[in-house]
Amino acid sequence: MSREEVYDRLNGLFRDIFDDDIKLKDTTTAKDVDGWDSLVNVNIIVSIEREFDIEFDMDEVGKMKNVGSMVDSICAKVKN
Amino acid sequence: MKELEYPFDTDYIIRKKKKIKKELLADSGGFVEKHIAILGGYTTAEIKDMLELFLLNYQIKPTFYESEYNQYYEDAMFPNKQLEDFKPDVIYICTSNRNVMAKPQISHTRENVDEILNVELSRFRAMWDRLSSVYGCSIIQNNMEMPLYRLLGNRDVYDWRGYTNYLMRLNEGFYEYAIEHEHFHICDVNYISADYSLKEWSNPFYWYMYKYALNVNAIPYLCFNVANIIKSIFGKNKKGLVLDLDNTLWGGVIGDDGIEGIELGPEESYGQVFSEFQHYLKEQKQIGVVLTIDSKNDEENVLEGLQHPDSELSTDDFAVIMANWNSKDQNILQIADKLSLLPESFVFIDDNPVERHIVSEQIKGVAVPDIGKSYQYIQNIDKNGYFEVTTLSKDDLNRNDMYKQNTERHKLMASFANYREYLLDLQMKAEIRSFDDIYMSRIAQLTNKSNQFNLTTRRYTQEEIERISKDESYITLRGKLEDRFGDNGVVSVVIGKVDNGKCDIILWLMSCRVLKRDMEYAMMDSLIAECKSRRIDELYGYYYKTAKNDMVKNFYEQLGFVQIGREDNGDSRWHYRILESYEQKNNVIKL
Numbered sequence: 001m002s003r004e005e006v007y008d009r010l011n012g013l014f015r016d017i018f019d020d021d022i023k024l025k026d027t028t029t030a031k032d033v034d035g036w037d038s039l040v041n042v043n044i045i046v047s048i049e050r051e052f053d054i055e056f057d058m059d060e061v062g063k064m065k066n067v068g069s070m071v072d073s074i075c076a077k078v079k080n
Numbered sequence: 081m082k083e084l085e086y087p088f089d090t091d092y093i094i095r096k097k098k099k100i101k102k103e104l105l106a107d108s109g110g111f112v113e114k115h116i117a118i119l120g121g122y123t124t125a126e127i128k129d130m131l132e133l134f135l136l137n138y139q140i141k142p143t144f145y146e147s148e149y150n151q152y153y154e155d156a157m158f159p160n161k162q163l164e165d166f167k168p169d170v171i172y173i174c175t176s177n178r179n180v181m182a183k184p185q186i187s188h189t190r191e192n193v194d195e196i197l198n199v200e201l202s203r204f205r206a207m208w209d210r211l212s213s214v215y216g217c218s219i220i221q222n223n224m225e226m227p228l229y230r231l232l233g234n235r236d237v238y239d240w241r242g243y244t245n246y247l248m249r250l251n252e253g254f255y256e257y258a259i260e261h262e263h264f265h266i267c268d269v270n271y272i273s274a275d276y277s278l279k280e281w282s283n284p285f286y287w288y289m290y291k292y293a294l295n296v297n298a299i300p301y302l303c304f305n306v307a308n309i310i311k312s313i314f315g316k317n318k319k320g321l322v323l324d325l326d327n328t329l330w331g332g333v334i335g336d337d338g339i340e341g342i343e344l345g346p347e348e349s350y351g352q353v354f355s356e357f358q359h360y361l362k363e364q365k366q367i368g369v370v371l372t373i374d375s376k377n378d379e380e381n382v383l384e385g386l387q388h389p390d391s392e393l394s395t396d397d398f399a400v401i402m403a404n405w406n407s408k409d410q411n412i413l414q415i416a417d418k419l420s421l422l423p424e425s426f427v428f429i430d431d432n433p434v435e436r437h438i439v440s441e442q443i444k445g446v447a448v449p450d451i452g453k454s455y456q457y458i459q460n461i462d463k464n465g466y467f468e469v470t471t472l473s474k475d476d477l478n479r480n481d482m483y484k485q486n487t488e489r490h491k492l493m494a495s496f497a498n499y500r501e502y503l504l505d506l507q508m509k510a511e512i513r514s515f516d517d518i519y520m521s522r523i524a525q526l527t528n529k530s531n532q533f534n535l536t537t538r539r540y541t542q543e544e545i546e547r548i549s550k551d552e553s554y555i556t557l558r559g560k561l562e563d564r565f566g567d568n569g570v571v572s573v574v575i576g577k578v579d580n581g582k583c584d585i586i587l588w589l590m591s592c593r594v595l596k597r598d599m600e601y602a603m604m605d606s607l608i609a610e611c612k613s614r615r616i617d618e619l620y621g622y623y624y625k626t627a628k629n630d631m632v633k634n635f636y637e638q639l640g641f642v643q644i645g646r647e648d649n650g651d652s653r654w655h656y657r658i659l660e661s662y663e664q665k666n667n668v669i670k671l
Contacts, residue, residue: 019098039125042289043094046296050091058289 001078006052006071013047026068052078081107082440084137085449086463090300097129104136110627111141112314112539117168118144119152121175122293130299131172134307138316149291150179156207164214169541170310171211172220176269176293177227177247184241186231193240201253208257208264216543218263218313220306223251225273225294228282262521263542265309265470272305273298275463308465314539315528318447318466319421320370320399321361322412324430325382329361329393330354331454334385335377345390353454358392360458365397368476369467370419370483372400374411374428379403399483408435409442418490419483420592422531422628427466429457471521475569485565486593503598503668506563510599510669512606515549515556522570523558526589531628534589535621535635553578555610559603561594561669568594572603576611582618583611588635601665604639608662617658625650639665 007024014022018035030036036044048070049055054077064070081104083092093100116131118124128144135142145166147155152173155163181203182196204221211219224247236242251270258266273281276298286292294302311317326333331343331350343350344358365371371393375382382403386395395401400418402411408430416423424445430436431451440448449464451457489506496502515523524542531537540548548554555576561568571594575587585607590600611619621636623629633650637643641654
């Protein structure tokens with residue numbers, strides 16, 4: 001799966017969760033999105049796992065510092 | 081909303097919760113507002129959000145109090161101004177086996193284990209006792225899910241040192257309390273976690289990462305279950321099943337296959353499936369669910385089918401049988417009318433997706449589950465919790481008889497030319513008293529269930545009703561009505577607030593079971609008598625318009641009240657002066 005495709009689906013997922021038009025980029029962090037707190041982050045992680053049919057390890061979740069690193073993790077896990 | 085009925089797509093709900101909430105809020109006006117306190121033993125943020133969706137879907141608009149992380153015990157046991165001011169209608173104690181204080185040790189004697197069990201149970205009991213005495217509201221408590229591992233393997237379940245055994249005994253202690261306390265309800269996490277798959281439910285990832293004691297993906301299942309208990313407490317259960325026949329109650333088409341051709345009974349697989357389903361329906365009837373038939377068939381075929389030697393159900397089990405070639409939604413409206421129930425109090429069961437679609441499009445609020453394949457019917461109905469049993473009153477157990485009696489009354493009515501004559505022939509007897517102990521729960525139930533004949537639609541918990549009944553500044557009346565066909569039980573409730581020779585009627589309701597029986601006149605007579613004895617000579621009545629109580633908008637006028645005010649939204653105020661010469665309005669019901 002290409003990075004663009006991952007971004008596409010991730011944008012859709014964020015739009016659903018925040019019910020708001022959100023455009024993500026590599027440098028986007030939780031601070032940039034209104035309402036992205038640690039509790040909502042749980043929803044985001046769970047939804048990403050379902051969307052891409054992957055599972056994160058505990059340390060991977062901790063290492064995601066911005067959307068860029070989130071996308072890196074997804075790309076590394078999604079086959080093809 | 082279809083998305084919030086079983087079987088639901090949890091991915092969708094979790095991801096779109098904001099949008100779903102907006103839609104639910106926009107879709108309806110008829111919400112009752114309730115205060116729900118969640119006292120958590122783990123993170124409860126998502127539980128609050130999900131519970132909100134499921135409650136909104138039941139027309140309950142919640143406001144939440146949420147304890148700080150794992151502060152359930154402190155919040156319950158110590159004075160808490162915030163929670164006191166919040167005045168909860170329901171307290172939900174959301175704990176898990178992660179909150180158990182001490183586990184049995186292998187070195188423990190049997191007595192040691194008994195002792196730690198007692199300490200644990202006392203801790204919970206003290207909490208429940210305090211909550212009910214301070215807050216006087218319903219309490220919902222999670223029981224314990226089974227442990228994720230079994231140190232003693234299969235022995236873990238029966239050896240007192242096994243944690244599985246310990247948790248089961250703890251749960252038993254919870255159940256004992258529940259059976260002794262009417263307003264205490266168990267949320268059966270032990271069952272739903274097993275149903276979901278215990279190893280998924282208790283996936284420790286969510287505990288170590290976020291301090292959720294269950295899988296975040298399972299939260300909708302938990303909250304659906306809690307919402308079902310809450311809506312049942314507030315009288316929002318469904319009341320009846322509207323059933324199709326061909327391929328629903330038996331396999332095949334009776335009109336084509338004949339009685340010997342339909343599949344029913346122990347001989348072969350499909351026959352067994354339908355027998356079991358019929359048995360399930362019969363059990364539903366026993367807990368007070370009204371059974372009716374809505375079938376596109378000639379009536380004689382239907383009656384023949386129900387005489388099948390292996391049929392668990394017979395014509396007697398159904399309060400109404402509609403077998404004709406009219407559209408099914410039309411028939412449902414007629415069934416509702418015959419039983420004086422709202423169409424939305426029914427669940428429509430039909431194997432045919434086209435019929436289901438039509439009904440769900442035509443009648444708002446009717447539940448129309450996708451019942452799946454014949455061997456899945458039971459679980460697809462059951463898991464929806466339409467008839468969640470929080471109380472099992474004598475009235476519930478007799479309900480089907482009552483509805484059947486109503487059908488008999490309708491028949492009798494048709495044979496009288498004069499309505500008064502019919503009423504006299506019913507040989508009605510009423511008993512009207514102020515609120516008494518044995519009927520407190522029924523009275524509270526009525527205030528939460530009655531929508532149509534209800535002037536102010538005020539909802540009360542049993543504790544509030546009990547409090548009012550002891551307060552001298554209130555006049556309370558509850559009316560029971562029986563007739564030659566049977567006892568209807570408590571069917572009408574009136575509450576008046578007395579102030580300085582005046583009485584404000586803050587609640588007047590009647591069950592639609594006894595419409596047009598002059599019971600309202602008997603209640604009025606009793607109210608006047610009570611007022612006279614207290615030297616009250618002015619009555620004030622209020623009509624608060626809702627989406628459902630149009631039938632009583634002129635009620636006070638009928639009773640001879642004079643209108644003294646009217647709002648743009650349809651609300652009105654009425655006045656009545658009680659004269660010494662007041663004439664009894666009821667002359668058909670004996671008191």
